[in-house]
Structures are given as structure tokens and as C-alpha cells.
Amino acid sequence: MKLYGYWRSSSSWRVRIALNLKGLDVTYVPVNLLHGEQLEPPHRARNPRGQVPVLELNDGTQLYESLAIVLWLEQQVPDPALLPAEPLRRARAWQAAEVVNAGIQPLQNLAVLKKLDTLGADRATWAREVIASGLDAVESIAHDMPGDFVVGDRPTVADLCLVPQLYNARRFQVDLEPYPTLLSVEARCAELPAFQAAHPSAQPDAIAP
Ligand SMILES: N[C@@H](CCC(=O)N[C@@H](CS)C(=O)NCC(=O)O)C(=O)O
Structure with missing residues (x-):
């Protein structure tokens, strides 16, 4: 493939x-x-x-x-499995993934930021606001679900979405202090080789900072 x-x-x-x-x-x-x-x-x-x-x-x-x-x-x-079998956990995993996939990323992707530039808007402030508002929701989901990852003891689709979004949040200098659960999930994910190999810096097209 x-x-x-x-x-x-x-x-x-x-x-x-x-x-x-x-x-x-x-x-x-x-x-x-x-x-x-x-x-x-x-x-x-x-x-x-x-x-x-x-x-x-x-x-x-x-x-x-x-x-x-x-x-x-x-x-x-x-x-x-990236989708838990237990119905509530499965729904919560999908919920967190959708908050990122539908509620954050499309509002601050490259095409939207370029459009904001043409309108003379402040792209950084906009991005920070939409990211923080979505992360508030994911923090609350993760906080209420026991386990090392967003919804339990194994990585799910929620963690796949969360980790890149946190990286992106840092690029926009979002204050991550209000998200202790998410930061702890991120640290746990960072221990796993599957997450390490997927990191942008490990890709052949990565541009050195
Ligand atoms: N919902 C889509 C989003 C895809 C998307 O926004 N991709 C971005 C990169 S993360 C892109 O290709 N942007 C190019 C552009 O906006 O011109 C997905 O999950 O695949």
C-alpha cells in the first residue's frame, strides 16, 4: 500500500x-x-x-x-483494536476523535488560515481559540474515563487524533496547562514505538527546524 x-x-x-x-x-x-x-x-x-x-x-x-x-x-x-468493544468507551473514543476531526482541525487547517490571511484576520488568535475550545472538551472526556489513554488502557482512535493536535497546539502557542490529563496521555503515547515512528520529525520529508 x-x-x-x-x-x-x-x-x-x-x-x-x-x-x-x-x-x-x-x-x-x-x-x-x-x-x-x-x-x-x-x-x-x-x-x-x-x-x-x-x-x-x-x-x-x-x-x-x-x-x-x-x-x-x-x-x-x-x-x-482502535475502537473499544465496550459501547460507552467506544462512543467516547469516537466523540473525542470527532471533536478533533470535525471541531478543531477543519477550522484551523492550512486552507482556512490562508483564507483568513486574505481577509486580514488574525490567524493565530483564531487558531488558538478553536484549538483551546476543542481541547477543553477532550480534556473533560479523558478526565472522566479511567486509564492511561484517552478512554482506557489502550490507544484508540481518540489518541490518534489527540497527539497530533497537541503538537499543532504548541505550534500556535496554546497554553496547555489546563490540560493535565491530555499531557499525561501524550507522555504515555510517546513511550510507544508506533507513536515514535509516526512523529513528523521521523518522516523522510521532514524539514529541519
Ligand atoms: N478531514 C480530513 C482533513 C484532511 C486535511 O485537512 N488535510 C490537510 C493536512 S492536515 C491538507 O491536506 N491540507 C491541504 C490544504 O489545506 O491545502 C482528514 O481527516 O483526512
Whole structure:
């Protein structure tokens, strides 16, 4: 399989973690978002939205939307499960993932920030506000669920979404002090090789700071 992604793309990072946790090897194909490669015809043919990630399956089928990709992976390789079996835990994991996937990331992705620039808006203040508001919700979910990870003792789709979002929050200098549970989950994730190998700095297209 091939994963079309970008080193610092949080959605690509989610899929990299899922692939690593499930022990799946893929060929990583960088798409340079800063050069606009995502908007060029070859990538639009893979994803008409002009976004990464795209997972290309062995038969050439292409999947986009990171959570749809995670669902596909979950059915191909059920163990380790990224969606808990217990109904409440499963719903909470999905809830936390959706807060990030639908409630934070689309409001402060590259395309939105560029649009804000054209409107003369303060992109950093906007990003900080939407990130903090979403993290407030995820902190409350994680705080109420026992375990080392967002919803229990094993990483789930919620952790896949959380870890890249915290990295992104730091880029925007969001104050993370109000999120002690999330910081402790992040530290636990950072101990796992699957998370370490998925980190942006470990990707072949990473740009040195
Ligand atoms: N909901 C989508 C979001 C995909 C997305 O926003 N990708 C960003 C990178 S994280 C992107 O490709 N941005 C390119 C652009 O905005 O031009 C997913 O989860 O896959």
C-alpha cells in the first residue's frame, strides 16, 4: 500500500500511527503542501478535496479522510483494536476523535488560515481559540474515563487524533496547562514505538527546524 501524506499534516499523522499500531508497512509518498502539490491534478485525482492523507490499497483503490481510513484498517486488522468493544468507551473514543476531526482541525487547517490571511484576520488568535475550545472538551472526556489513554488502557482512535493536535497546539502557542490529563496521555503515547515512528520529525520529508 502507499500512503500519500505530509510530515506535519495532523491527519496524515493519525493514519501513520494506526498503520504502525497494526503493524502494516506502506510506502510513504510525500505530497508537499507548502508547494501546493495537493492541489495539482495528480493529487486531485487521488482526492478531489486536494488534501492528504490518501491511502492507496494494493489493488489501486484510493481512500481519503483519515477516520474512514482508520475504519478500513480496523476491519482489515482488528487486533489491536482502535475502537473499544465496550459501547460507552467506544462512543467516547469516537466523540473525542470527532471533536478533533470535525471541531478543531477543519477550522484551523492550512486552507482556512490562508483564507483568513486574505481577509486580514488574525490567524493565530483564531487558531488558538478553536484549538483551546476543542481541547477543553477532550480534556473533560479523558478526565472522566479511567486509564492511561484517552478512554482506557489502550490507544484508540481518540489518541490518534489527540497527539497530533497537541503538537499543532504548541505550534500556535496554546497554553496547555489546563490540560493535565491530555499531557499525561501524550507522555504515555510517546513511550510507544508506533507513536515514535509516526512523529513528523521521523518522516523522510521532514524539514529541519
Ligand atoms: N478531514 C480530513 C482533513 C484532511 C486535511 O485537512 N488535510 C490537510 C493536512 S492536515 C491538507 O491536506 N491540507 C491541504 C490544504 O489545506 O491545502 C482528514 O481527516 O483526512
